[in-house]
Amino acid sequence: MKKKVLGVASTSYHLMVFLFIKDAFLQDAQVDLVVTDKSPYLREIFESGRLLRYFHQVFFADARRIKNPYKSAIVTLAESFVYNPTTKAMLEPGSYCDLAAYDDLYFASPGVPDEIVKELIKTLIKKNRKLAMHRFEDGFASYTKPPVCAISTPLGQKLYKTFFGYDVTKQEKQLFLFEPALAEDNVADTPATGFTLLQIPKTKARIRLVTEQIKDILQFKSQSFSEKYMFLGQGTANGMQNPVTYRSLITEIASVVGHDNFVVKPHPRGEHDVFDTSIKLYRDTCPFELAVADGIMEDKVLISYYSTACVSGKLLFDSKCKIIFVYPLAGDSFNEKCDYEAYFSKLCDLYDNVYVARTREELFSLL
Numbered sequence: 001m002k003k004k005v006l007g008v009a010s011t012s013y014h015l016m017v018f019l020f021i022k023d024a025f026l027q028d029a030q031v032d033l034v035v036t037d038k039s040p041y042l043r044e045i046f047e048s049g050r051l052l053r054y055f056h057q058v059f060f061a062d063a064r065r066i067k068n069p070y071k072s073a074i075v076t077l078a079e080s081f082v083y084n085p086t087t088k089a090m091l092e093p094g095s096y097c098d099l100a101a102y103d104d105l106y107f108a109s110p111g112v113p114d115e116i117v118k119e120l121i122k123t124l125i126k127k128n129r130k131l132a133m134h135r136f137e138d139g140f141a142s143y144t145k146p147p148v149c150a151i152s153t154p155l156g157q158k159l160y161k162t163f164f165g166y167d168v169t170k171q172e173k174q175l176f177l178f179e180p181a182l183a184e185d186n187v188a189d190t191p192a193t194g195f196t197l198l199q200i201p202k203t204k205a206r207i208r209l210v211t212e213q214i215k216d217i218l219q220f221k222s223q224s225f226s227e228k229y230m231f232l233g234q235g236t237a238n239g240m241q242n243p244v245t246y247r248s249l250i251t252e253i254a255s256v257v258g259h260d261n262f263v264v265k266p267h268p269r270g271e272h273d274v275f276d277t278s279i280k281l282y283r284d285t286c287p288f289e290l291a292v293a294d295g296i297m298e299d300k301v302l303i304s305y306y307s308t309a310c311v312s313g314k315l316l317f318d319s320k321c322k323i324i325f326v327y328p329l330a331g332d333s334f335n336e337k338c339d340y341e342a343y344f345s346k347l348c349d350l351y352d353n354v355y356v357a358r359t360r361e362e363l364f365s366l367l
Helices: 012-025 041-048 073-081 085-090 115-127 140-144 154-164 204-218 243-257 288-293 308-317 341-350 360-366
Strands: 004-009 030-036 058-061 104-108 132-136 172-177 196-199 229-232 262-265 301-304 322-325 354-356
Touching (some): 004 115, 012 030, 012 104, 012 132, 012 288, 012 308, 030 041, 030 115, 041 058, 041 204, 073 115, 085 115, 140 172, 140 308, 140 341, 243 360, 288 308, 301 308, 308 322
Parallel strands (some): 004 030, 004 104, 030 058, 104 132, 132 172, 229 262, 229 301, 301 322
């Protein structure tokens, strides 16, 4: 009998990573997929039916149907061991009854799993008290933020052991990463986290296959551009201490490389990425990773403070584009302090054409 596997994807990046895992490790399994409302375009993709070309069954989970994700201990206890109406509520009508007794659950979650994954876990453990859970990478955060056990409290873990004989610390042990060597010590120290780091293998054939699959599923067309230099804006949802430094460095780079040869890709949450007409903007509905997969970035120079989108093309598709991080030159701009020197150092050692500019002279030399 085939192993039954359920994956969860809340972004195009999750979907791409899970397609790599599916091809590398799950070719002999029956693989189902849950896509969520966290990325609005995933509903259209779910409704299109294109995912059914690659998965046995596909479900849609809507977090807005979860009335109260912050539940009392009594409600959590009842939903964990008796009946969970929340899972039924968040899934599209008809989906809940089709959830199988899965052998394995795969999801992306640096730190604590989100509310959709938590609800699925409660339901699936009841269906199969031998359910194995596996994390997979969600970009930069997965290498720097240690995973937290899906059932995080000692009391919860004890109750699952007592009532179900289910030891979550033994059933959730694997974190799949493209480059385990990049993981910070707090992630890689397996005795501390309880997780073993496994590498997602990338072959040229697998990269080509996943690229074809994701293009077919998403059906985005990337927007080409003639400029050689692209600056990827930084999310500023948490505000900035000094946006003047942030913007002035971007303006200075544009002057050095030439305004006709420079473009800014605003961050979706960026508040300071729009300039006067002298600096052009690149706006594209296509997920950036797919634009990289299309090959339009191979001869470009990508510059950012510490945008994870720059790295994703290297991790997934071995892109040859040049990347320059300039976060040391704007340390006063961000409320959040960038304390990932080990990560960036390893990244520069691991990949060609990745650099950190620590002085203006070094930056202009790299440009």
